[in-house]
Amino acid sequence: MDGLSRNLKERAFFHSSLSFLYRRREFLANRFLQRLTLDVEEGAVTRIGDQAFLFVRTLEWDTNYFRCPTYRIEFADWTSHCDAPVNALAHTLTSFLSELKERHRRYYVFAEVPSEDLAMIQGLGAAGFRLIETRLGYFRDDLQDFTWPQRFAVREATEADISNLREVASNARNRYDRFHADGFFSVQIADEFLAVFAENSVKGFADVVLVPNDGETKPDAFFTGRFIPWEAGHDSGAVGQIVLVAVGETRRGWHLKLMSEMALWFKGRGVRVLYMVTQATNRPVIRNCEKLSFRLGRVTHILASSRSDCAN
């Protein structure tokens, strides 16, 4: 990849979703750049700009679901002789937004940027992008040593649970998640999106959906998880991720129970690294991560720019 900034590798490492594995800096930076290069070659990601450039992916699923052209800026870089990257990035971003305005009556474009990438954060800010969400990534890289003094009755969800899980996902509202925090999406659209996400998780999008199984008729709480592909041949232990979590009013206190059971579920399948993402505002989740000895490993910011709103 002909990204030319002097600190390209370092920035690429922080953009890797697994950058909490700081001892694998070189491997993760290379893998991030190799994937980006491949995506550009295959046309899934477009490189835009000249002195400073953006790598932009059109999100087909989101575009169809929200009926609004949706783009994600995956990365940005600049040439080695660019001595004001923030200004150069802001310039490229502004031209990109003008182009989108010409092309679409409405659009949505966002980026998830690690807190270390100040140039990209400041460039997005200078181009008028708004801050939507600040995310914290917690992890355990010693999952095989995970223990918890109590066990809790849980089971894997089935399609019969879908209507309850849809309800919990949309009712246990988190006003700080990416969709609820952004005025572009109405509360109804954000609630429904989470309901669809829960439904699709049970239908196979997730590798596991765990719910309480203590004799109550309805689960009213769930955790979804998936395996993350890891380096074949070099490191056989898979990485696991807890993806979506909701705990209804009738299940207060079940976040810790489901999280410890989820950790044991992954541990039982040989996983060595488990991670999850929450909002910097989510004190109950942070409290439980700390109780279960998960460590803070990554901080990112979601910034967005849009035209019109999702319902128009």
Ligand SMILES: CC(C)(COP(=O)(O)OP(=O)(O)OC[C@H]1O[C@@H](n2cnc3c(N)ncnc32)[C@H](O)[C@@H]1OP(=O)(O)O)[C@@H](O)C(=O)NCCC(=O)NCCS
């Ligand atoms: C966040 C959520 C999962 C918490 O579920 P829960 O199991 O009922 O959590 P609890 O209310 O038992 O709180 C967990 C812990 O955090 C503590 N806590 C709760 N609110 C807190 C706050 N505002 N500040 C600090 N600690 C807080 C609780 O006291 C408890 O700790 P303790 O057992 O040591 O007393 C649930 O409210 C929810 O589903 N919210 C909406 C969706 C969401 O945010 N999902 C998670 C996205 S990552």
